[in-house]
Amino acid sequence: MTDRRSRRDLICRAAVELAAEGGNHAVTHQAIDARLGLARGSTSYYYRTRKALLDATITHLTDRSRADFTGVVPPEPPRTPEAAADAIARYLDMLVTRRRVDVLARYALVSDALGENDLRVGLASCLFSVDAARDLMDGLGAADPEAAARDLVSLCEGLAFDLTCGHRSLGDIDPRRDLEVAVRRWIVALLEPR
Template sequence: MTTSTSDRRGLIVDSAIDLIAAQGLRSLTHRALDTALELPAGSTSYYFRTRRALIEGMVDRIATRSRTDFAARPPEMDERDPDRLAHGIAGWLDRLLAQRRNDLIARHALIIELLGDAELHAKLVGCLFSHRHATGLFETLGATEPATAAADFIAVIEGLIFDRFAGARVALAPGTAQSVRQLAAVLAVQLRAAI
């Protein structure tokens, strides 16, 4: 059975994301990916000539998955009641933590790596919860300063996610009622404070 070019590229990108999540950004090399995927030496560099090309592939993959996840968000994320809205967003974030943990970890590592690359950095920063969507949310909720409220809310979401995979709450397993409650409690405070 042969693998198409797009399938092979996708496999390499997914493996690169998993490699970063497990071993950190320093582990990301073409050779390490060839080894992890049991490909002939030089295969990864055939599909991604440079490290930047490989990173760009990961950024595109993470951003695409994020857009897909956001498009499939639960209806509670469109609520106007702060508590129900917080619970909906918490459930969505909890699902991301359970199903896309490696993407979230790689995303944070890459955000730091790409501070000097305005294009790719902006793509990653805006892909979890975009400022445009957050501003629209706070306009709908009647916030007096929707853009500021949106930026603050995104900062809280980023902190919650980081806390759950690398901070004080790494032991709190996603996919549990306790996990959703913890996320919802913090989000509800932030939502109520902004309106």
């Protein structure tokens, strides 16, 4: 743990875990020091203020999302609604299973971000990218790729919430099977001229 980047990554990961487990108030410099077994004040050395810590944590979530997204979506963007729905459903499934802690942390940090515009912007785009959605919708032939991208991101946001905290999280349906169908329906609808 002598590498500064590694220590910063560990601190950000601990902040994510604390937020997911205990909400935004659980994310403190002291709690992170305790969680990682660091000397008191270590986290403050790397991130002097809570805002700096939250900014780094949101950047950490964004970086993980971008890396995971490129791992799920093929290098060539999908060119059919079915292929796009499959890629998006796989990404959402990965978010709410393997990265569930990250999704829960994001929701926990919302109240901190509301009063800080740069945190709000970072948090709003840390799991889903309007730019990537615009490229996808443009490649699929959407009449208005920008508007379709915003709507697609809103759909993905809603599905992520539903899968972690809503009805789909209750386990009474098979979310993976229904997810691709729902996403495909929306993509087809978004491709229609407004």
